[in-house]
Amino acid sequence: xxxxxxxxxxxxxxxxxxxxxxxxxxxxxxxxxxxxxxxxxxxxxxxxxxxxxxxxxxxxxxxxxxxxxxxxxxxxxxxxxxxxxxxxxxxxxxxxxxxxxxxxxxxxxxxxxxxxxxxxxxxxxxxxxxxxxxxxx
Amino acid sequence: xxxxxxxxxxxxxxxxxxxxxxxxxxxxxxxxxxxxxxxxxxxxxxxxxxxxxxxxxxxxxxxxxxxxxxxxxxxxxxxxxxxxxxxxxxxxxxxxxxxxxxxxxxxxxxxxxxxxxxxxxxxxxxxxxxxxxxxxxxxxxxxxxxxxxxxxxxxxxxxxxxxxxxxxxxxxxxxxxxxxxxxxxxxxxxxxxxxxxxxxxxxxxxxxxxxxxxxxxxxxxxxxxxxxxxxxxxxxxxxxxxxxxxxxxxxxxxxxxxxxxxxxxxxxxxxxxxxxxxxxxxxxxxxxxxxxxxxxxxxxxxxxxxxxxxxxxxxxxxxxxxxxxxxxxxxxxxxxxxxxxxxxxxxxxxxxxxxxxxxxxxxxxxxxxxxxxxxxxxxxxxxxxxxxxxxxxxxxxxxxxxxxxxxxxxxxxxxxxxxxxxx
Numbered sequence: 430x431x432x433x434x435x436x437x438x439x440x441x442x443x444x445x446x447x448x449x450x451x452x453x454x455x456x457x458x459x460x461x462x463x464x465x466x467x468x469x470x471x472x473x474x475x476x477x478x479x480x481x482x483x484x485x486x487x488x489x490x491x492x493x494x495x496x497x498x499x500x501x502x503x504x505x506x507x508x509x510x511x512x513x514x515x516x517x518x519x520x521x522x523x524x525x526x527x528x529x530x531x532x533x534x535x536x537x538x539x540x541x542x543x544x545x546x547x548x549x550x551x552x553x554x555x556x557x558x559x560x561x562x563x564x565x566x
Numbered sequence: 567x568x569x570x571x572x573x574x575x576x577x578x579x580x581x582x583x584x585x586x587x588x589x590x591x592x593x594x595x596x597x598x599x600x601x602x603x604x605x606x607x608x609x610x611x612x613x614x615x616x617x618x619x620x621x622x623x624x625x626x627x628x629x630x631x632x633x634x635x636x637x638x639x640x641x642x643x644x645x646x647x648x649x650x651x652x653x654x655x656x657x658x659x660x661x662x663x664x665x666x667x668x669x670x671x672x673x674x675x676x677x678x679x680x681x682x683x684x685x686x687x688x689x690x691x692x693x694x695x696x697x698x699x700x701x702x703x704x705x706x707x708x709x710x711x712x713x714x715x716x717x718x719x720x721x722x723x724x725x726x727x728x729x730x731x732x733x734x735x736x737x738x739x740x741x742x743x744x745x746x747x748x749x750x751x752x753x754x755x756x757x758x759x760x761x762x763x764x765x766x767x768x769x770x771x772x773x774x775x776x777x778x779x780x781x782x783x784x785x786x787x788x789x790x791x792x793x794x795x796x797x798x799x800x801x802x803x804x805x806x807x808x809x810x811x812x813x814x815x816x817x818x819x820x821x822x823x824x825x826x827x828x829x830x831x832x833x834x835x836x837x838x839x840x841x842x843x844x845x846x847x848x849x850x851x852x853x854x855x856x857x858x859x860x861x862x863x864x865x866x867x868x869x870x871x872x873x874x875x876x877x878x879x880x881x882x883x884x885x886x887x888x889x890x891x892x893x894x895x896x897x898x899x900x901x902x903x904x905x906x907x908x909x910x911x912x913x914x915x916x917x918x919x920x921x922x923x924x925x926x927x928x929x930x931x932x933x934x935x936x937x938x939x940x941x942x943x944x945x946x947x948x949x950x951x952x953x954x955x956x957x958x959x960x961x962x963x964x965x966x967x968x969x970x971x972x973x974x975x976x977x978x979x980x981x982x983x984x985x986x987x988x989x
Contacts, residue, residue: 432900440900446968463986464932464971467894467911467920471970489970493896493911497968546987 432494433528439498444505447487449473454558457551459543468492468536470500472543474507474515476551481512488543495533499523499540512548585949588904592954594789594884594943595738595766596908600835601791601944607838608793611831619828620819630830637837644840645764645783646774647800653820654833657797658765659689661784662732664799664824665761666693668810669730669782670702673759677727683707683715683744684926686734690763694732703727709926712877713742720752730759735767735783739910739923739939740876741885743771750779759808765789765797769843770882771851775800781808787832791944792839796832799824850944855883857942857951862886864955869962871975875910875924875937884942889924889933890958892972893965898938901961905954910937932971932981 432440448471451458456475462468469492475485486504490497502523507515523529523537591599611633619634621627638649655661670680682694684706694704705723707715715733724731731753733744746762753760761782767773768783769790775783783800787793801823802808816825843850866872871891887910890898895911910921911934920934929937938958942951966972971981 437900440897443968448973460970461987464935464981465930465986467931467935469970469986471973489968489973491892491969491971492894494900496894497897542987 435502435527436494436498436529439501439527440494443488443497443501445485445487445501445508446489448489449475449485449487454478454554455551457547457549457554459546459548459550461542461546462492462539464491468496468539470496470539470543472500472503472540472547474547474551476512478555483507483510483512483515492536492539493533495527495529496536496539498527499529499536500543502526503540503544507544512551515544516548518544586947586953589906590904590946590950590954591906592940592942592946592950593906593908594941594946595741595939596941597788597794598791598943599945600788600793601839601842603842604792604835604838608831608835611834615830617830619830620817630828633830633834633837634828637833637840640837640841640844641785641798644773644844645768645785645800646776648803650821651775651801651803653799653801653823654828654836655797655799655824656795656829657788658687658763658784658786661786661797661799662687662689662761662763663693664810664813665782665784665801666690666730666732667697667813668823669759669761669808670697670700671811672809673729677729679703679705679725679727679729681705681707681720681723681728681731681733683709683733685709685713685737685740685742685923686732687738687763687765690732690734707733711928712880713737713740713875713923713927714877714880715744715749717745717748717752720749724752724756724758728756728758730761732761732763734763734765735773736764736771736882736885737876737923738766739921740887740927741766741882742876743767743880743882745880746780747778750781753781754779754806757806759806766882769840769847770854770884772847775802781806782810785836787836787839790839790843793832793835796829796836798836846944851883854942854944857946857948858884858886858940860948861940861942861951861955862888864952865958868959873929873933875927875929875933885940886942887924887937887939889929889937890962891933891936892969892975893962894935895937897965898936898958898961901965902954902957905957907941907954908939910939911935 459472474483488500490500520537520541615629617626617630619630642649750760764783765786781802785798787796873889875887895909924934
């Protein structure tokens with residue numbers, strides 16, 4: 430199978446590889462996929478609580494080249510976006526950008542899931558944080 | 567008389583620092599490059615000796631027939647058979663079909679039960695599945711952790727309706743050698759026919775049909791440095807005499823068992839490949855095992871959590887199949903893109919299922935996704951092995967830095983305890 434130049438570029442030079450403190454209140458972590466299925470993505474976002482803008486994003490991925498490229502691209506795309514803008518990212522846009530063949534579409538789906546999971550985790554932290562701050566008053 | 571066509575010689579290794587020429591081919595279970603000596607032997611049979619081996623009344627036919635009969639002798643000699651026991655086919659897939667369907671039809675009155683194993687090649691498994699549709703009963707034996715079948719399982723599976731046992735000599739993915747001599751003995755004690763798909767074994771390890779108690783054996787040329795599209799089936803004629811019904815009808819070639827004009831150049835090539843194998847086998851198998859062990863030791867000396875799939879003791883000399891935990895196979899292949907090897911990862915297949923052979927060993931799906939098959943062959947060098955090992959080590963280290971699983975494992979998280987979203 431031939432890979433597109435963009436997939437090869439992301440594979441060779443993955444963007445935003447790394448990890449953030451998952452216990453930090455402004456960090457949302459999404460861990461999606463399963464080792465048995467051959468794909469696991471961990472995507473993390475750091476959100477500015479004032480503006481809801483994603484200021485930083487990191488990823489680590491176990492998976493094929495297309496999975497690595499999809500998650501690498503996802504971190505590039507979410508950075509600088511608000512949480513709501515990031516939620517609007519569709520897997521089909523990833524497919525288009527990376528020219529993924531049909532058998533690799535699930536990689537893009539997983540990347541979209543990872544974004545949603547990371548944002549979901551962050552939102553949950555904001556909700557649970559509220560009562561605590563109320564009590565503190 | 568020789569032809570004017572130039573026979574390509576293996577290129578000398580260019581000195582590019584590492585002393586290897588890229589890309590490196592190390593996927594010799596998929597197919598092998600042709601040995602130049604084989605091509606040389608074949609060439610006259612395309613042009614000057616183009617005759618039909620079945621033409622009995624002129625010299626063109628006789629020349630072709632002579633080429634075919636020399637090849638038949640060479641194949642028979644390599645496996646300790648009689649020339650009358652060699653039937654030419656288009657390759658091992660056809661040989662497997664002919665052996666299994668041919669026995670099923672010929673011995674239908676005697677019984678309808680066939681025994682095989684879950685790790686067989688698809689040419690055997692899918693043939694058996696088709697026979698199930700026609701009312702045959704098939705037992706698919708499991709394998710043990712090392713990839714070998716349990717002979718007690720085989721004994722228990724046999725009943726008075728069993729007509730055929732088909733178990734491969736050497737596995738194409740993990741290189742594991744089944745105990746064919748013992749299997750054949752059990753079959754013969756019970757009057758059951760024993761077929762073995764010997765595609766990966768012949769020419770690589772000593773293989774003798776009488777000593778190994780084999781009744782039918784599938785042979786392929788392109789796995790032993792011969793041409794593609796030609797193979798043979800060994801069909802025993804004595805103690806016991808085995809018969810197979812033809813699956814291709816026509817002019818009654820090959821003692822009626824396989825009609826169709828013979829692929830004379832291909833057959834000549836197969837014969838030469840067998841002759842070379844016979845001469846070189848003892849030295850070559852030692853050399854390949856040495857290279858294989860060198861590859862293994864170099865990789866395992868540098869990387870932790872690397873697992874060998876299948877028995878190391880009962881194994882083809884040129885084969886090693888390794889799982890690199892926390893790294894997905896296809897991404898590893900992508901990182902070593904100047905090296906041709908195969909992966910058991912689902913991503914390399916259309917089915918999105920990881921290797922059924924590795925799953926049968928009890929290898930978890932995660933490790934099956936992380937597996938690479940190295941097939942070292944006649945034309946691989948020590949410098950190539952070192953290059954491949956180093957490239958694999960670098961790529962695995964890089965991908966592990968990228969792997970959330972590796973990170974979690976290093977943090978002491980047991981990945982088996984994690985509730986994965988995808989499950």
